[in-house]
């Protein structure tokens with residue numbers, strides 16, 4: 001009944017049996033509130049000339065830029081039509097295998113596994129969402145692959161190297177792929193790259209999306225970093241010309257705009273501080289997010305549905321959590337948006353608190 005992803009709020013209103021208000025603020029999609037880098041608008045006209053020829057099927061120019069930025073070989077990179085395509089390519093790579101998904105997580109991993117007849121099991125992070133290494137490592141036994149969303153969607157929590165390294169070591173012992181979805185890594189102020197460990201741990205696969213940080217969900221662009229042998233296998237599964245020439249060129253411009261990323265990190269940090277202070281003062285519980293979205297629940301209320309409905313009626317669109325195993329609607333997810341929009345959200349939350357002290 002509920003839409004499986006954020007954005008396109010008319011589907012959410014329809015599912016909730018409400019009519020879409022004339023104006024609304026969509027907090028359900030986790031896109032950079034500062035928008036795309038300015039260069040995209042400034043040079044948009046230049047992209048027109050790219051559409052008259054087939055794109056480079058090897059996406060060499062963008063790979064070169066990413067390789068330089070990350071200090072890796074181009075042969076360790078695959079460019080995809082969004083992170084979503086990359087997840088579906090991985091699904092084909094691990095078809096029929098024993099796969100564990102650390103939940104809650106982005107729902108597309110499970111979908112890709114099911115379509116490819118994987119034997120799927122779950123490790124459920126409980127409230128607080130810390131990773132208890134001994135527990136997870138014990139469950140790894142006999143698995144061929146494990147998915148971890150880090151930073152995590154939907155909680156926004158980020159697991160640093162002191163957690164990731166023992167996990168990697170355990171995956172190496174089990175000969176199990178560790179597939180880490182880093183779609184939101186650019187938003188983390190204290191990000192610790194796993195790229196230096198790629199050589200020692202060829203089981204490591206890093207998935208990234210350019211959608212979120214560069215606010216380009218309509219263009220469809222993401223990439224994967226892994227051992228060269230894995231990249232070859234994944235590339236064989238990818239349709240020719242999968243990434244269009246507009247996205248390739250735009251991606252080249254975006255990836256060079258480090259200033260846009262640092263400005264975003266600073267902005268998100270200060271907005272999150274203000275929001276979290278407000279929530280604390282008004283008795284809302286939030287997840288310990290390191291990025292541009294967070295989970296929230298009203299501590300005063302067992303059932304979050306009345307709050308969800310109240311917000312929708314006020315034109316505030318949260319992301320429901322009915323399809324996140326382990327959350328099942330007990331939390332709501334919000335993106336951090338512009339200051340004006342975050343202030344509006346706090347006003348509406350304040351109104352809710354007044355009615356529900």
Ligand SMILES: Cc1ncc(COP(=O)(O)O)c(C=O)c1O
Nearest residue numbers: 082083084106153183209211222
């Ligand atoms: C954790 C995670 N990974 C991957 C994706 C897919 O991103 P893209 O828009 O690049 O396909 C999303 C999109 O919401 C996501 O939340």
